[in-house]
Amino acid sequence: MTDLPTSAAPLRIGTRGSLLALAQAHETRDRLMAAFDLRRDAFEVVVIKTTGDRVQDRSLSEIGGKGLFTREIEDALLSGEIDIAVHSMKDMPTLQPDGLLIDAYLPREDPRDAFITLDGGSIADLPRGATVGTSSLRRRAQLMHRRPDLNVVEFRGNLQTRMTKLRDGVAQATFLAMAGLIRLGMDEVPRRPMDLSDMLPALAQGAIGIERRADDARMAEMLAAVHDRETGLRLDCERAFLLTLDGSCQTPIAGLAELDGGTLRFRGEILRPDGSEVLATSGDCPAEEGAALGTRMAQDLLDRAPDGFFDWRS
Numbered sequence: 457m458t459d460l461p462t463s464a465a466p467l468r469i470g471t472r473g474s475l476l477a478l479a480q481a482h483e484t485r486d487r488l489m490a491a492f493d494l495r496r497d498a499f500e501v502v503v504i505k506t507t508g509d510r511v512q513d514r515s516l517s518e519i520g521g522k523g524l525f526t527r528e529i530e531d532a533l534l535s536g537e538i539d540i541a542v543h544s545m546k547d548m549p550t551l552q553p554d555g556l557l558i559d560a561y562l563p564r565e566d567p568r569d570a571f572i573t574l575d576g577g578s579i580a581d582l583p584r585g586a587t588v589g590t591s592s593l594r595r596r597a598q599l600m601h602r603r604p605d606l607n608v609v610e611f612r613g614n615l616q617t618r619m620t621k622l623r624d625g626v627a628q629a630t631f632l633a634m635a636g637l638i639r640l641g642m643d644e645v646p647r648r649p650m651d652l653s654d655m656l657p658a659l660a661q662g663a664i665g666i667e668r669r670a671d672d673a674r675m676a677e678m679l680a681a682v683h684d685r686e687t688g689l690r691l692d693c694e695r696a697f698l699l700t701l702d703g704s705c706q707t708p709i710a711g712l713a714e715l716d717g718g719t720l721r722f723r724g725e726i727l728r729p730d731g732s733e734v735l736a737t738s739g740d741c742p743a744e745e746g747a748a749l750g751t752r753m754a755q756d757l758l759d760r761a762p763d764g765f766f767d768w769r770s
């Protein structure tokens with residue numbers, strides 16, 4: 457490989473500024489350092505503020521639009537201010553702008569959601585009418601499906617902010633992705649990982665993707681060295697499912713692909729926002745054919761959804 461980055465011409469990694477985003481950018485840098493025997497000063501982490509970071513006083517679905525956490529970063533990639541961008545794949549729109557692509561993923565972390573209370577209790581321990589904080593339409597719908605008696609309130613902010621809200625009594629419980637807790641080393645937070653049969657995660661939860669310019673052969677070569685093939689196969693299926701349903705992280709859609717040797721198994725579901733109805737599907741295929749399976753699984757749900765099921769789609 458010619459033309460490796462140096463301290464004089466470092467590889468610039470674009471990222472949001474949250475602690476989790478920075479941890480993910482640093483993991484990407486560390487893996488590239490190891491793969492190419494480079495020093496830390498051959499990299500520069502460039503923090504970019506996005507609309508989603510800036511607006512804290514309204515719910516994400518209210519601000520609307522796709523790419524709330526990505527647009528400014530993708531602009532920096534297109535203009536050449538950065539060389540790659542590191543993203544939580546569950547926050548990524550399913551299609552990238554012309555000229556950009558994502559075909560490199562780091563090894564996926566635990567994809568499950570965790571149920572969080574200060575005393576480590578379970579959902580079943582919550583008294584009738586208890587308040588749960590979450591801004592995720594998916595988690596809200598999944599929770600209300602099981603416990604329609606619960607009161608769900610908006611809970612925005614990073615992991616630290618949400619823990620402070622729990623301590624302040626704004627809500628008795630919340631959900632956080634296991635991947636975030638693990639990547640931030642928040643070992644002191646009492647968490648109960650949700651069984652996958654009780655709560656399917658957001659599509660691509662726990663996966664880190666690295667975006668680059670489509671015509672950047674040097675970055676393509678470098679990223680291929682850190683790409684995790686199994687994560688890629690699972691994400692091919694999950695992203696095809698999401699694309700066919702035209703969903704995003706802000707719609708009540710859940711699903712997960714898992715590899716079992718050469719077989720890819722997928723489970724997915726869509727919900728009404730109030731949790732009153734769930735439509736679930738599952739299937740499997742050879743590991744390499746996940747995209748076709750994801751599309752077929754989504755089509756199955758579209759075919760079965762009664763009139764009006766998708767009224768929440770704008």
Ligand SMILES: NCc1[nH]cc(CCC(=O)O)c1CC(=O)O
Binds near residue numbers: 545662705
């Ligand atoms: N929507 C915010 C977001 N984006 C990615 C993660 C967690 C890490 C991941 O899923 O990769 C989180 C926080 C959360 O849902 O608890």
